[in-house]
Amino acid sequence: MPQISSRAQGATAPPERGGAALVSYVLPVFNEQDGIRRFHEELVAALGERPEYAYELVYVNDGSVDGTPAVLEDIAKNDPRVRVVDFARNFGHQMAITAGIDEARGDAVIVMDTDLQDPPKVSLQLIDAWRDGAEIVHARRRSRQDTFFKKTTAHAFYRLLRSSTEVDIPVDTGDFRLMDRRAADELRRFRERSRFVRGMVASIGFRQSEVHFDRDERFAGETKYPLKKMARLAVDGLTGFSTAPLRMITKLGFAVLALSLVGICYALAMKLLRPDITVSGWTMLMVVVLFLGGVQMLSLGVLGSYIGRTYNEVQGRPLYTVRQVISYDARPGGDGVGHGH
CATH class of the missing domain: 1.10.287 (Helix Hairpins)
Structure with a gap:
């Protein structure tokens, strides 16, 4: 079993490592017991194509009520690169992303969903763009396998938001992106509760670029963004970045x-x-x-x-509450390292 110790929110220190650049993956998870193993397998296979980097995989369990926590802990036991941030309850997708960025220690941080709609191999293109000098790389959807209603409303919303704000928020992009360490640290300074992360990222500046991809269908389970949550996210976007x-x-x-x-x-x-x-x-x-x-x-x-x-x-309440952070130490003689907020 991992050891549990106390640590303040967002106080992760950079790791001591060799010359290889560390890439952190922030992976929010909510009730994905049927597809999370498949996602992890495909992500690991993709990372094998870029062995010149070191990786850490930060899964954020957003208060799942199915078998997801047990599956994530088993994944952590078998992959020392994995850390599991276990929320005390469901705080929502945007808070899960925030907690993962707070926990991530890499030179670059990639945020992506775990339902396989964001193909893991596309993240390698984000890394390539970062290596070429971009500090923030957005994954822009060239096409998406969704209902006509969702595609139409999303298309209209992104363009309405862009036309009504002073921030140049990229259209047809979700939260799938890469941020350089400096950009991630700057984003960590944004502590408002009603969060629209994609707008916050666009507002911090830095050198930004895009990678176009075709979004796949969900591998298993149901969407975690039904109409009610999509409407709430749209309101947060409009009221957070526009008067x-x-x-x-x-x-x-x-x-x-x-x-x-x-x-x-x-x-x-x-x-x-x-x-x-x-x-x-x-x-x-x-x-x-x-x-x-x-x-x-x-x-x-x-x-x-x-x-x-x-x-x-x-x-002024905390953005989220973490029950524990689970990881297993890969060093010789290490039986596991964990942290609790």
Whole structure:
């Protein structure tokens, strides 16, 4: 069994090693017991094509409720390069990525999902681009095996987000990317709770490039980003990197004011010019009341989103809670090393 010791959040120190550059893989996992072994096998096979690097594989168990924790611990026992960050509960995909980056010690850090939609071999192209001088390398989807609805909404969202923010967020890219050590360290300084990691990465600058790939179908299990979570992520992206919704409220207010003035002028004109004709009272009144009520509720909802973000940040709570970090020491005489937050 691995030993457990205390360590503060995000306090990982760089390892002492030889001349080979260390590449860290950050691998968030949630209820992937049916596919995680297959993913690990394919990743290990891919890494065998670049033996000139050293590797560490940081799996982050995001509060899985199936057999995933046991599978991950068994993988760690059989591969000394593996560390398992075990969350105390489910904190979400973006927090799992954050914890993995906090834990990673490599000269380069690659973030990718473990459902085999992001092919492990593509990560080698990210490493090649990093070796050629890029400090952040985005994996951009050339095509994706998803439903028509998801592809259409994702296409529209990325372009809407890019057009409404001052940050140049790459389109058609998820969280599959490589970051140089300096970029990863800079990202670790971002501690807001409502996280949109792909926007945060784009905002820190550095030399950025892209690698295009075809996204595969999920190997096993169900998507961990249903419509509700996708909508929440979209809201975090818009409210975290754009004040466009607030500006939209102002524009909408002016539009409603203009329509109201037109209605008032129409009512006065009919009253003065055609006093014998009664203006449609009840229907017009209900339309105006319902329209204004809808506008007000929408405005309050947008304001509530920004106020809620402020409230969460002011609380200052930890981003996540780790039960333990499991790893097995590869050094002679080492029976295992683990850490707990």
